[in-house]
Amino acid sequence: MPNMQKEFDTFHEKIKLKKYDENKDLRDKRDLLIDELRDALKDEKIPGTDKSLTFRSINQGSYAMNTGIRPKHDDYDIDVGVIFNVTNEEYESGTLKKLVRDKLNKSNRTVKYKRPCITVEYKTEDYHVDLAVYSDNNSDIHIAWGKEFSDEKLWYKSEPEELTSWVADVSTDPDKAAQFRRCVRFLKKWKEKQFNSGGNGAPPSIGLTIQTRKAFNFYDKKSDLNALITVAKYIKDSFCDEYDHALSKWMKNIVVDLPVAPYKNVYYKMTLIQKDKFHEKVDILLEALEEAEREESAHKASKILRNVFGDEFPLVEDVKEARVMPYVTSGNNA
Amino acid sequence: MTNEWEIEVHGYGLVRISKSLIEHLLSYRQINSSAAESGGVLIGKHLNSNGTLLIDDYTPPQPSDRQGRYEYYRSDDHNRLVQKIWQESQRKSTYVGLWHTHAEPIPNYSSVDKRDWNIALNKSMYEGDRLFYFIVGQTHIRCWMGTKRAVFNKIELIGEYNANLA
Numbered sequence A: 001m002p003n004m005q006k007e008f009d010t011f012h013e014k015i016k017l018k019k020y021d022e023n024k025d026l027r028d029k030r031d032l033l034i035d036e037l038r039d040a041l042k043d044e045k046i047p048g049t050d051k052s053l054t055f056r057s058i059n060q061g062s063y064a065m066n067t068g069i070r071p072k073h074d075d076y077d078i079d080v081g082v083i084f085n086v087t088n089e090e091y092e093s094g095t096l097k098k099l100v101r102d103k104l105n106k107s108n109r110t111v112k113y114k115r116p117c118i119t120v121e122y123k124t125e126d127y128h129v130d131l132a133v134y135s136d137n138n139s140d141i142h143i144a145w146g147k148e149f150s151d152e153k154l155w156y157k158s159e160p161e162e163l164t165s166w167v168a169d170v171s172t173d174p175d176k177a178a179q180f181r182r183c184v185r186f187l188k189k190w191k192e193k194q195f196n197s198g199g200n201g202a203p204p205s206i207g208l209t210i211q212t213r214k215a216f217n218f219y220d221k222k223s224d225l226n227a228l229i230t231v232a233k234y235i236k237d238s239f240c241d242e243y244d245h246a247l248s249k250w251m252k253n254i255v256v257d258l259p260v261a262p263y264k265n266v267y268y269k270m271t272l273i274q275k276d277k278f279h280e281k282v283d284i285l286l287e288a289l290e291e292a293e294r295e296e297s298a299h300k301a302s303k304i305l306r307n308v309f310g311d312e313f314p315l316v317e318d319v320k321e322a323r324v325m326p327y328v329t330s331g332n333n334a
Numbered sequence B: 001m002t003n004e005w006e007i008e009v010h011g012y013g014l015v016r017i018s019k020s021l022i023e024h025l026l027s028y029r030q031i032n033s034s035a036a037e038s039g040g041v042l043i044g045k046h047l048n049s050n051g052t053l054l055i056d057d058y059t060p061p062q063p064s065d066r067q068g069r070y071e072y073y074r075s076d077d078h079n080r081l082v083q084k085i086w087q088e089s090q091r092k093s094t095y096v097g098l099w100h101t102h103a104e105p106i107p108n109y110s111s112v113d114k115r116d117w118n119i120a121l122n123k124s125m126y127e128g129d130r131l132f133y134f135i136v137g138q139t140h141i142r143c144w145m146g147t148k149r150a151v152f153n154k155i156e157l158i159g160e161y162n163a164n165l166a
């Protein structure tokens, strides 16, 4: 059976998103917005005190974890957190989040107040910034959570930096850690190809990342395909049966808690029907990976893997063996 | 697969030439007045599907070759290279033709070229009964196909690639 590692390596080079330290352009865009916010808040005092309101910024999301893939339509997603030097009593979460929104709200962009963050979208740029607002709260970080006009607005205990390190600390062996990151990226491409974009139908990337991290006790240095089979099996086995009374049938449910505070289910937004569909797709994924692994022809295996991951996975040509040992004459040209 | 040069050959099938091979060969173009002729072997894969032949590799000029403004000598080292490529690819990649450059925009073969191509058809060893010949001109690459026959070999122009349109 063909190993396909060369094809996986080529595929990975095509899809991987460079880290900030290798991508000056995105780094500059991130810094521009952070500097602007810092500047806009320079005269701001914490209410009832003469203490200046300040913050430190952190990278989070796939950039920080080094598991990003190049966006399909060049809509780069920059994830940053801003941690303010305030306690949960000094500001209501919604008040501080609104302050950040108002300071950034300018005419060349759309600023949205979302449940986990403030999103800055630019009319003529190929990126957006998701800015999560945190209170340092004497080193007991909380996130400003909830929509602008919802009653559910609160400070929610959160450990964004711990989450990033938990993912990064998958292994001290650099080869193993690199294979882990490749597998996460492959699963993100699988998700992009197999689920409709938009809505909550697709499992969130952080869920796939956490599950891959947990499955990564076993790996195969020489075969990303075998490593992926291990991960897909693990994800499939993490579903449990749940009877749906409305539909009168057994469904597949999945609960995977964040490994850090607030320890909530990473798939909380998905409905039971969506999670059942997720299970079905993981099942198909596992079957396809195993079929590719059993396949004798590299050409056929590459076709199976293109069905799973899309056409960026290289096609192995259907090559005939050349039985004649070649012999090339020497000669002159003019 | 994007932007391949494709030539449909009647009675043979589709010949695909990879973008990266074209780019490599174009880098040997004799554009400035001192550039010497280069040449070597075309390496390809015979296909079961998605075309008949994929030409996707080459041997570059070797130190043992002779390179002049209007002449080029292809040494035995190309043979050694090609046999190594054939072996290391588990017999997937093999010798499918020859290439060289010309200091003219749209190249035509010379009598010396034709003699070399006929010797190659008659004396060299290859899969099937055809060889492909590229001449890389200053603006165009042209492709001829040679077919080995009992009496007179056939050599015909089958395609032209305009580098200025790419």
Ligand SMILES: [Zn+2]
Pocket: A333, A334, B100, B101, B102, B108, B109, B110, B113, B135
């Ligand atoms: Zn010539």
